[in-house]
Amino acid sequence: MNSEKFIPLQALCTHYEVETSFFTLLDEYGLIEIQTHGEALYIHQDRISDVEKMIRLHRELDLNFEGIDTVLHLLDKIAELQKELTATKNRLRLYED
Amino acid sequence: MARIDYYKLLGVDKNASESDIKKAYRKLARKYHPDLNPNNPEAEKKFKEINEANEVLSDPENRKKYDQHGDDWKHADEFEKARQRQAQQQGQRGQQQASGDYSDFFESMFGGGSRRSDSVRFRGQDYNAELQLELKDVFTTHKRTLTVNGKNIRLTIPAGVKNGQVIKIKGQGGEGLNNGPKGDLYIHFSIENHSKFKLDRDNLYTTVDLDLYVAVLGGEITVDTFDGKVKLTVKPETQNGTKVKLKGKGFPVYKEEGKFGDLYITYNLVIPTQLTEKERELFNELSKLRAL
Numbered sequence: 001m002n003s004e005k006f007i008p009l010q011a012l013c014t015h016y017e018v019e020t021s022f023f024t025l026l027d028e029y030g031l032i033e034i035q036t037h038g039e040a041l042y043i044h045q046d047r048i049s050d051v052e053k054m055i056r057l058h059r060e061l062d063l064n065f066e067g068i069d070t071v072l073h074l075l076d077k078i079a080e081l082q083k084e085l086t087a088t089k090n091r092l093r094l095y096e097d
Numbered sequence: 098m099a100r101i102d103y104y105k106l107l108g109v110d111k112n113a114s115e116s117d118i119k120k121a122y123r124k125l126a127r128k129y130h131p132d133l134n135p136n137n138p139e140a141e142k143k144f145k146e147i148n149e150a151n152e153v154l155s156d157p158e159n160r161k162k163y164d165q166h167g168d169d170w171k172h173a174d175e176f177e178k179a180r181q182r183q184a185q186q187q188g189q190r191g192q193q194q195a196s197g198d199y200s201d202f203f204e205s206m207f208g209g210g211s212r213r214s215d216s217v218r219f220r221g222q223d224y225n226a227e228l229q230l231e232l233k234d235v236f237t238t239h240k241r242t243l244t245v246n247g248k249n250i251r252l253t254i255p256a257g258v259k260n261g262q263v264i265k266i267k268g269q270g271g272e273g274l275n276n277g278p279k280g281d282l283y284i285h286f287s288i289e290n291h292s293k294f295k296l297d298r299d300n301l302y303t304t305v306d307l308d309l310y311v312a313v314l315g316g317e318i319t320v321d322t323f324d325g326k327v328k329l330t331v332k333p334e335t336q337n338g339t340k341v342k343l344k345g346k347g348f349p350v351y352k353e354e355g356k357f358g359d360l361y362i363t364y365n366l367v368i369p370t371q372l373t374e375k376e377r378e379l380f381n382e383l384s385k386l387r388a389l
Contacts, residue, residue: 049267052220052278053132056130056132056220057130057132060126060130061123061126061127061130062123071132071133075132075133075135078135079135086259086260086261086262087259087298089261090259090260090261090296090297091297093260094295094296094297094302
């Protein structure tokens with residue numbers, strides 16, 4: 001495990017003021033992947049922005065884990081559709097010019 | 098100072114119970130939450146407004162104060178003056194806490210963000226910026242300095258970024274509240290193409306005029322690609338409208354260093370005009386040969 005790319009779960013709990021159980025439940029729901037190294041638990045740094053989003057959805061909208069999962073799936077879908085729409089608009093420009 | 102009707106914002110009447118207010122707030126928060134409305138400044142503004150309304154109406158003390166002063170401008174103004182006097186007496190302590198996230202009305206009534214519960218941490222505002230570039234500008238990865246909200250941000254613009262694409266720069270948005278995380282900066286790319294090449298995904302398309310004699314007999318021509326000239330061998334008996342592909346001579350693939358799309362060239366056969374007598378004679382001869 002490349003330790004530079006992984007953040008200790010304990011540090012995240014302190015920083016975001018959340019219980020360890022929050023992260024372990026996210027892991028159980030398949031929303032994040034917790035890595036174990038020795039006795040310590042870690043999360044890959046690339047997942048931090050998603051984790052922040054999940055914390056916000058949970059705190060500010062009272063979403064449970066199923067709700068968070070659904071929202072993230074739908075947001076991914078919207079982003080994908082948005083990308084397709086942009087690509088289609090760009091192709092349309094070829095014929096409009 | 099604009100009068101804000103917090104009850105109207107939450108869509109409840111003045112006699113609404115605490116649970117009605119909570120219910121209305123939650124419903125609107127789910128609708129306008131910035132995470133559920135990415136790149137939507139209107140939703141973000143609305144979310145802040147309903148948060149402000151909820152801050153006031155969900156707290157019995159604040160709600161009472163709001164109900165008392167709400168319809169009477171003069172009392173609210175007097176309250177503001179008294180608050181300012183108090184602030185001056187305290188050596189203007191706490192002025193730094195006033196936040197742009199609250200309306201003037203909220204700040205005058207409740208003193209900026211200082212009344213907000215310490216346990217609620219809010220992420221900073223996301224900023225949106227549009228960057229207008231030429232197609233040639235995004236052929237190579239380069240650095241550029243943007244000024245967003247008076248702050249200079251040095252950015253790396255990756256080669257191959259597309260028109261309409263949005264790039265998120267993490268942590269370059271507004272400051273968070275109560276030690277909440279900073280917002281993000283979203284850059285919307287608007288890319289104009291004034292070149293003779295058309296771009297579709299990562300492939301470039303162009304038309305090249307082809308001399309009749311080269312088309313018939315074959316030969317070598319020099320054609321423009323997006324970043325220079327290349328020599329191209331034309332096969333004998335090439336037809337008008339023939340397409341050739343120059344592999345890897347298209348546009349750079351976004352975030353895939355060293356990878357390029359292809360360049361498609363369509364030949365446009367150019368028939369000679371203003372023929373001399375001799376040329377006409379020779380063409381006639383050729384024509385007769387064909388007829389045999």
